[in-house]
Amino acid sequence: MLYHMLLFLVVLVLVEHLTHTEATRDVETPQNLTRTNFEHLERLSNRSRYVARSCKEIRDRYNEQEDGLYYLTTANGMVYQTFCDMTTAGGGWTLVASVHENSINGRCTVGDRWSSQQGNNLNLPDGDGNWSNRNTFGTAEGATSDDFKNPGYYDIKAEDMSVWHVPNNFPLDHWNLAAILRYHTNNRFLRLYGGNLFQLFKHYPVRYNIGSCSNRGPAVPIVYDHGDRETTRMFYGLKPRKEFEPGFITFRAINNERAAMAICSGVKPIAGCNTEHYCIGGGGYFYPDQCGDFPSFDYDSLGMGQGWSASKEMTEAAVLLFYR
Numbered sequence: 001m002l003y004h005m006l007l008f009l010v011v012l013v014l015v016e017h018l019t020h021t022e023a024t025r026d027v028e029t030p031q032n033l034t035r036t037n038f039e040h041l042e043r044l045s046n047r048s049r050y051v052a053r054s055c056k057e058i059r060d061r062y063n064e065q066e067d068g069l070y071y072l073t074t075a076n077g078m079v080y081q082t083f084c085d086m087t088t089a090g091g092g093w094t095l096v097a098s099v100h101e102n103s104i105n106g107r108c109t110v111g112d113r114w115s116s117q118q119g120n121n122l123n124l125p126d127g128d129g130n131w132s133n134r135n136t137f138g139t140a141e142g143a144t145s146d147d148f149k150n151p152g153y154y155d156i157k158a159e160d161m162s163v164w165h166v167p168n169n170f171p172l173d174h175w176n177l178a179a180i181l182r183y184h185t186n187n188r189f190l191r192l193y194g195g196n197l198f199q200l201f202k203h204y205p206v207r208y209n210i211g212s213c214s215n216r217g218p219a220v221p222i223v224y225d226h227g228d229r230e231t232t233r234m235f236y237g238l239k240p241r242k243e244f245e246p247g248f249i250t251f252r253a254i255n256n257e258r259a260a261m262a263i264c265s266g267v268k269p270i271a272g273c274n275t276e277h278y279c280i281g282g283g284g285y286f287y288p289d290q291c292g293d294f295p296s297f298d299y300d301s302l303g304m305g306q307g308w309s310a311s312k313e314m315t316e317a318a319v320l321l322f323y324r
């Protein structure tokens with residue numbers, strides 16, 4: 001009994017101490033916080049006056065050079081908010097989408113919006129795919145915690161792309177620093193394909209049984225902003241490393257089993273066609289056990305970077321897609 005009373009007292013004293021220090025910390029700052037926050041918020045809120053269709057236009061017309069959220073307007077007048085990277089290689093990059101794997105063991109289950117949420121289904125070869133429609137989902141601030149797609153994906157006419165791999169659930173103001181890999185293209189390849197991924201995937205449909213492995217879409221050279229060819233190679237499994245060449249972004253890869261994937265991030269398939277272990281997104285039908293937003297990144301040793309499986313870093317990072 002005495003022991004229990006003593007214990008209770010100790011806990012009481014500890015709790016007192018904790019709440020006291022918490023309290024003093026809270027009391028010292030709020031005025032200052034409130035004041036600086038208000039000015040800051042007013043400045044951010046003032047951005048809603050900008051009229052622009054892309055982050056590049058905001059940079060060019062309003063000389064904004066700060067990364068963050070801005071308002072954009074589509075050709076039809078739809079207003080939406082997204083993240084602008086105003087610093088990388090001159091800035092003006094619009095975040096249009098993110099591909100996030102919420103359940104690597106879930107094979108085309110809930111959350112697999114960039115492949116199929118309707119199960120692995122031979123009767124849905126493209127699953128009415130989100131790679132080539134005007135459906136939108138998610139939020140910019142949530143882009144590392146779930147899939148994101150905004151109207152810029154189909155509305156913006158761009159020339160180049162940038163890609164960030166950001167660890168899941170990281171908050172927006174730390175994306176740039178936290179990213180394990182960042183790169184961009186600089187040869188204006190999107191001009192050849194209608195100016196965005198919506199148009200590019202019209203040329204190269206992401207659907208089951210569209211052709212053999214050799215019928216893949218373009219492989220575009222990249223410039224690294226964080227990481228390099230060697231770190232890119234190491235993010236994927238030992239065996240895929242022999243089948244791709246790092247330093248590229250590739251569109252609409254096809255594997256041995258005739259499933260189409262949307263993007264091979266950082267690499268170009270050159271042999272073997274086992275692209276389900278290192279390319280993301282896809283249609284509605286894969287060989288059993290491959291279907292998913294990160295199709296078969298977990299094949300033989302989840303997150304170990306051994307065998308065919310991608311590293312933990314890669315498997316647990318969202319892929320953010322930007323246009324400029």
Ligand SMILES: *[C@@H]1O[C@H](CO)[C@@H](O)[C@H](O)[C@H]1NC(C)=O
Nearest residue numbers: 028029030031032033035036
């Ligand atoms: C508010 O914080 C800034 C630095 O963060 C400091 O320079 C300033 O003196 C503070 N103002 C008040 C009223 O505490």
Ligand SMILES: *[C@@H]1O[C@H](CO)[C@@H](O)[C@H](O)[C@H]1NC(C)=O
Nearest residue numbers: 039040041042043044045046
């Ligand atoms: C926001 O815009 C208003 C009206 O143009 C202006 O008076 C105000 O100074 C702006 N606020 C900030 C923090 O820039």
Ligand SMILES: *[C@@H]1O[C@H](CO)[C@@H](O)[C@H](O)[C@H]1NC(C)=O
Nearest residue numbers: 112113115116117127130137
């Ligand atoms: C496309 O996204 C929508 C919205 O999240 C989702 O309901 C639908 O299932 C997705 N399409 C596929 C094929 O997963």
Ligand SMILES: [Ca+2]
Nearest residue numbers: 103104106292
């Ligand atoms: Ca999944």
Ligand SMILES: [Ca+2]
Nearest residue numbers: 100111112293
């Ligand atoms: Ca997903």
